[in-house]
Amino acid sequence: MILHTVNKSPYADQTLLSCLRAASEKDTLLLIEDGVYGALKGGEYSALVESAAPRILVLAPDLEARGLLDKLSTTIATVDYAGFVELTVTHDKVVSWF
Amino acid sequence: MKSFLIITRRSPYGTSYGKEALDAVLMASAFVPVSLLFLDDGVFQIKQHQDADCIEIKDYSPTFAVLEQYDVKNIYVSASSLQHRGLTEKDLVLDVEVISDARIANLLDTNAVVLSF
Amino acid sequence: MIFSLAVYGSPYTYQSSDSAYQFARELLNQGHEIYRIFFYHDGVYNANRLTIPPQDEINISSRWSSFAGENNIELVVCVASALRRGVLDDSESRRYEKDTHNIEQNFTLSGLGQLIDAGIVSDRLVTFGS
């Protein structure tokens, strides 16, 4: 079980797509920094992210910082830094995509 | 002993990530079993016929040939990364194993530590 | 659990060192141990004590330094990456005949082997890339 982090916007580069290609169903993917743009509703990548096999979460402070709390896709849950730390504990390792 | 997987995802020269990933591989090889995976634009690092001297950057592509001396024998390249970029194994300077996305997922699972660059 | 962090982003250009700091602080809140924070690639600039942000912005290198001092955490800067980018301590400065040095307190220059060691010793190694 792997926790993947992605910190790049899918609108800017392929990092999120690469991560999804390598991630397994049992993994979790946490969108941080500019990665949070991948979690918006009604965007070009929304359908892809909403239907992705691994569970997808978003780091709330990065979302809030960017003024996007009202644009978050309804199917995606958020965590704060406490939740981020807990995820690193409950998964076997962390793989960072940047 | 923990095994390490080092993933190199950036093209050469555009950033120094590729060179610094290779440094990390060589260093890791002294301590732990290490595998190296070329993924995404990382595959361009081992494209044949590089000549970075002409842009006055040190050409580090010859260094890949030293990996064997450093006991780095598990060297993988993503098949889909090659294919998306119109490259084949024949374009590469290194003898590598071309692997599927499923094998990549398996590598991520089976190595204790994954470092990406 | 024992954690180590790797930071690759230059401060003020990338968010990665801010994220790493927030994460590190939360690790301690939850009672985890931080074995080492390793700065590699442009992350070595986090150790430059000569940075001068405007007064209404965070001073990133001194924030790391006090965090490390207060919590007894090792901040290690890859020496090869640092030399290339002009982050020097007193001894490297003398070794390369430079007229000054600029490493922030509580950071130390050491080899890339320290990153590998952090991966071996820690239960989790978390990378903050740029």
Next chain:
Amino acid sequence: MHCIDTDREGYLKDLSDWSADVAVQLAESESLTLTDNHWEVIHLIRDFYMKYKISPTMRVLVRQVRDKLGVEKGRSFHLLTLFPDNPLKRLSKIAGLPKPPNCD
């Protein structure tokens, strides 16, 4: 004998200044007299550097010496005898390779 430009630790400032004569002078400043045994290792490490564009680690150097010059010489002890204290640093200096970073 002409003057060679070195830094305070005795490394060549410009690696392209290196020649066999320069190597002899660099060795003298380390109080070493180069013998055939030294030279074969100097050539070996230079060949390695030219081919791979990096300096080997001690472990890899020992193995190279063993493979190319035989088991008897392929031991750290042999290299330590030829280039005392820190063979890799001394060899880099005398063979005109880049100054290694201090990371031990």
